[in-house]
Amino acid sequence: MAFDPIQEDCLRLVLRAMQRDRVYPLENQAYIEAAMERFTADPNQLIRTDRDRSFHLTARATEIVDYRAPFMSSDSAAESALDQAEDLLSEARELDPANRDAERMLAALRSETDDEYVRFLIDGQDQVLAECRGLADAAADPYDREFAADLGLRPALRWLNALAARTLISGRYRMALDAVERSLELAPDDPGDCRFTGMLALAKLERGQDALERFYDDHAQAFLAHPGIDPWTLLARIATAYKEFAFDEATRLLQHLIDRYPRAERALYYQAEFPDGVYARVHVEPGSEDELILAVSEATVLLQEGLGAPENAPLAVWLATHPLVQQGMGAFADAVRADEARTGLEGDN
Amino acid sequence: MDPKAYLPRVLEAEYLAAHDGLTDKARALLRDEIAAHPDRYMLTRRAKALARYAEAHRMVLAGLNRIVDLPDEEFNARRIALFARAGSLLAEAIKLDPGCQEAKLLRLLLAETDADTCLHDVLLLEQETLEMVRRRYLRFDEGAPHFWLAEEGARRGGMGTSRTAKVSGRPAVAVSDGKAADDKAADEKAVDDKTAGEKSVAAPTSDIAPQAAGGQPRAEREADLPAYAVPPTSFAQAALRRVSYASEEEAAWLTTSSPEVIAWLHMVETVSFLALSTGRYQAAVRYARLIMRTAGYPHRAEGTLFLAHARLEDEKAFFETAREANELLPQHGRQEDSPWFLLGRALLFYKLGKDRPAQRAIKDFAARTTGGAFFLVAPVYHTPYLPVRPEPRHPWSLAHQAVYEADGIILDTPDFAQWAEGFPEVRAAANAFQDKYGFE
Numbered sequence: 001m002a003f004d005p006i007q008e009d010c011l012r013l014v015l016r017a018m019q020r021d022r023v024y025p026l027e028n029q030a031y032i033e034a035a036m037e038r039f040t041a042d043p044n045q046l047i048r049t050d051r052d053r054s055f056h057l058t059a060r061a062t063e064i065v066d067y068r069a070p071f072m073s074s075d076s077a078a079e080s081a082l083d084q085a086e087d088l089l090s091e092a093r094e095l096d097p098a099n100r101d102a103e104r105m106l107a108a109l110r111s112e113t114d115d116e117y118v119r120f121l122i123d124g125q126d127q128v129l130a131e132c133r134g135l136a137d138a139a140a141d142p143y144d145r146e147f148a149a150d151l152g153l154r155p156a157l158r159w160l161n162a163l164a165a166r167t168l169i170s171g172r173y174r175m176a177l178d179a180v181e182r183s184l185e186l187a188p189d190d191p192g193d194c195r196f197t198g199m200l201a202l203a204k205l206e207r208g209q210d211a212l213e214r215f216y217d218d219h220a221q222a223f224l225a226h227p228g229i230d231p232w233t234l235l236a237r238i239a240t241a242y243k244e245f246a247f248d249e250a251t252r253l254l255q256h257l258i259d260r261y262p263r264a265e266r267a268l269y270y271q272a273e274f275p276d277g278v279y280a281r282v283h284v285e286p287g288s289e290d291e292l293i294l295a296v297s298e299a300t301v302l303l304q305e306g307l308g309a310p311e312n313a314p315l316a317v318w319l320a321t322h323p324l325v326q327q328g329m330g331a332f333a334d335a336v337r338a339d340e341a342r343t344g345l346e347g348d349n
Numbered sequence: 350m351d352p353k354a355y356l357p358r359v360l361e362a363e364y365l366a367a368h369d370g371l372t373d374k375a376r377a378l379l380r381d382e383i384a385a386h387p388d389r390y391m392l393t394r395r396a397k398a399l400a401r402y403a404e405a406h407r408m409v410l411a412g413l414n415r416i417v418d419l420p421d422e423e424f425n426a427r428r429i430a431l432f433a434r435a436g437s438l439l440a441e442a443i444k445l446d447p448g449c450q451e452a453k454l455l456r457l458l459l460a461e462t463d464a465d466t467c468l469h470d471v472l473l474l475e476q477e478t479l480e481m482v483r484r485r486y487l488r489f490d491e492g493a494p495h496f497w498l499a500e501e502g503a504r505r506g507g508m509g510t511s512r513t514a515k516v517s518g519r520p521a522v523a524v525s526d527g528k529a530a531d532d533k534a535a536d537e538k539a540v541d542d543k544t545a546g547e548k549s550v551a552a553p554t555s556d557i558a559p560q561a562a563g564g565q566p567r568a569e570r571e572a573d574l575p576a577y578a579v580p581p582t583s584f585a586q587a588a589l590r591r592v593s594y595a596s597e598e599e600a601a602w603l604t605t606s607s608p609e610v611i612a613w614l615h616m617v618e619t620v621s622f623l624a625l626s627t628g629r630y631q632a633a634v635r636y637a638r639l640i641m642r643t644a645g646y647p648h649r650a651e652g653t654l655f656l657a658h659a660r661l662e663d664e665k666a667f668f669e670t671a672r673e674a675n676e677l678l679p680q681h682g683r684q685e686d687s688p689w690f691l692l693g694r695a696l697l698f699y700k701l702g703k704d705r706p707a708q709r710a711i712k713d714f715a716a717r718t719t720g721g722a723f724f725l726v727a728p729v730y731h732t733p734y735l736p737v738r739p740e741p742r743h744p745w746s747l748a749h750q751a752v753y754e755a756d757g758i759i760l761d762t763p764d765f766a767q768w769a770e771g772f773p774e775v776r777a778a779a780n781a782f783q784d785k786y787g788f789e
Contacts, residue, residue: 115764122702171762172700174662205661206631243629245472305628306757307464314465314627 002193003154003280005066009059010039012151013046019143020048026146054096061088061105062279070274082109100128100155101279104162108278114170121163125179129186132156157183157192158280164197165276168204168301176201190222192280196232196295203236203302206243212236227287228260231295239302242315254324261292265328268319273297350615350647351740352403352451355605357383359399360390362606398446399608405438406455410739413732432459450478450612454619454736468623475616482609488595489610495600495644496610499593601645614639614646615736621653622734626757630657634666641677649738651678652689652751659693660758662700667693688718688751692725696758699765711769715778720745722778723788724752725759726770745786 014035017023023031038045047053064085072078086109092102104121111117132155135148164179180198184190195215202211216223216233223230234257241250258264267289274297281298284290296303303316310316319325360383365371371379383390391397412431416424436459442452457470482489488498595603604610621636634657640650651674658667671684684690691714698707715722723729724745731753741747752759759765769775782788 113764113767115768167702170764172662172702174700175702206629208631243632245629245632301761305761307626309757309760312463314463317463318465 002277002283003158003191004283005059005062005279008151008154009043009056010036012055012147013039013043013052015143015147015151016048016052017046019141024142026142050095051099054092054099054102057088057092057095058099058102058105058279061085061092061102064088065105065109066277066279066282085109098131100124100131101158104155104159105278108162114166118163118166118170118172121159121166125159125163128156128159129182132186153187154191157187157194160186161192161194161197161280164194164201165281165298168197168201169276173201173204177205184219184222188219188221189225190219195219195222196230196281196298199232199236200299200302203239203243206240208244209237209240212240229256230286231257231261231292232298234260235295235299235302238319239299239315242318250318251322251324254319254322257292258324258328260287262289263328263332264289264292265325266332267292267296268322268325269329271296271300271303271316271320273300350605350611350737352399352406354647355608355611356396356399356403357387358602358606359608360387360396363393363396364390394446395448395608398442398449398452401438401442401445402449402452402455405435405442405452406735408438409435409455409459409735413735414742417730417732432461435459448481448609450474450481450609451615454612454616458619458733458735464623464627468620468627471616471619471623475613475620478609478613478616482607482613485609486603486607488603489607491639493594493600495595495597495604495642497595497600497603499595499599597644600643604643605645611646614643614648618648618650619734619736621650622737622754625653625657625754628757628761630660633657634661641673649681649689649747651681651684652687652738652754655687655689655693656696656751656755656758659697659700660761662697664697664701667697686717688714688721688748689754691718692721692751692755695769696755696762696765699768700762708772712772712774715769715772715775718748718751720782720786721748721752722769722775723782724749725766726775726779727783727788728752728756729788745782 014032015026017035018026018028018031021031035046043056047056064081069078069081069085072081086106089102089106089109092099093106096102104124107120108117111120132153135152136145139145139148160179160183164176164183167173167175167179177198180194180201183192183194184198198215198219199212202215212233223233234253238250238253238257241247241253254268257268261267272293274294276298282294284294303319304310304313306314308314308317357380361376361380364379364383365376387400391400409431412435413428416427416431419427436456439452439456439459442449443456453474454471457467457474460467462470479491488500489496490498594600604614617636617639621633621640624630624632624636633653637650637653637657640646640648641654651670654670654674655667658664658670671690674681674684678684681687691710695707695710695714698704698710701707714725729749731749738750739746741750743749770779
């Protein structure tokens, strides 16, 4: 799920290699595997055009911006990493002015406010959509057609997904929902998981549990691809129940979340916040603790609302101090103590 | 509603209940007498308890106004002492009359628990109070347009059997003598004779028949959330029930002379405010809508509606509220000039991404409110409502209230305040206000 920049870089380069080598049909497993191995050994072997290199640099910048900088311990290290990423993106744009990902990421990094970035995304969206849709008409061979059907659409999806995510953060929920719907129309299988942002927007607009269910049903194809109910949907439903004073229902859903996700109590207790992925939502394993942490971070807009926000907002406190979460935290603390005691004994030996 | 505005009415109603057949002239005299010597008319424990509550209420509001500008530490120390003094007065009131719901509400609010706990406690008290109101006032009905049914005869027989007694002078207090039993039998027959849709018209006639109370919301009351009947919409139902409701004037008298009803409305408003401040905007709307149906009860519930609809990005409901409030509440002036409307509209357009209308709206807000721009740019502490919006004391009071109530919505829209401040007109209005009124 989500967009994996390295994988996407690889797929693009392999497809272009097939086009050059006139490999047909496209499902040539042996060729693909060999090409992928060459990519793993050294991507430069496959890079031939400015366009190829431009996307490759974008993928490298994404590695830095979305997967490394947020976890760096010192601010100065993170800052110089971001400077490096910005240089890569600038070069990517020069190599291929039609590289919409690089253009967008640069705007994200350089915008002073969410408003500024949102304005940029709104102004550019029609053109990006037109370009990506136009690829299919312009496709002259099976390779271009394959590209137009999937890889070529992705920059437009990421554009819309960024618009949805940023309008959600900036308090414009209808606009977020609108961007989500357009993205789902373009790609009903929702490779960027834009529908999760839609769930959060629906909860912010307090459309009720029925509306959440309808949205789920309307996009069942995409939702069912996730093993079990995703944490965004569960958090949106918990918030909706909580807003309706349906505390028993909120507790039942919370229990469900805790049952489904490993160490869910910790994620719900700490409610860590990470910056949004600049390229796209970061890639995490469905059903993993990381996925829950990511969903909780994105659900900050729901958790930190109302009196006492940000630290003591009602829903944030309700979750962190809920007996189910507290019990879980207690159990972890016990386990850690038992672990320490055991290590201590071993140390004596 | 300020106790000093409704306490005389309560005393008048109590006197009328004990003295039959007062002429209009005698009643006017009585009113003057009560105004001149209220103490002479405080004969029941209920009235005495209310007077005690009124004193505590006045003490808290006046006390807070005196200390609001003190440094934090001193303010907190003085506030705690003030609340303790008020607390003992409230305890006295509740001891005098265990049904003094106003005192219980203020006690909850002075306890300064976190918003969710407070909301939970107020919701329980609200349900208890509603039950009490249903038992005490035969003619009270959440389904009626202004919460009151017409007098007995009209209610029971539909048309033709209406008695001519002047009900507007007489509170509909529950009685538990033989008459009640007669009424109950008659009511049961009436219920049998009517269609299901009309059943909610049947009111309880004594404490032993509370299950009929209020009709339709009974089942829903057991759910997580209290729900309320709404007036019928179909023509046939409306036509059949039309004669059964109290007139607006009558409902106004009944509401403002019934302290338990006032207390219930205060709780409904409190829930609405707390819902707004804990990020529950549909609930804020639902409870504010109840307040919009009152007659004779002073409020600015339309302000809550403007903010909640703006936050929920419901343009249609927002402007519908303006139209409705202009019609229902002409005493508030044109809604288009209200700070709640002006701020709500700016938020609404901003959130919907309607840039130009949003720009015009925020400049309008700055130009047409006294202090609105200043409070938006430099938030100023507002004492919490105890329990409802205080009467405006300054030219800027309403704008201050509107911005204070919108705080959660503004924070939820992180770039909004900065965006607003970016307009020279807004900055200039804030500075001019600051210079004129000497705010720091």
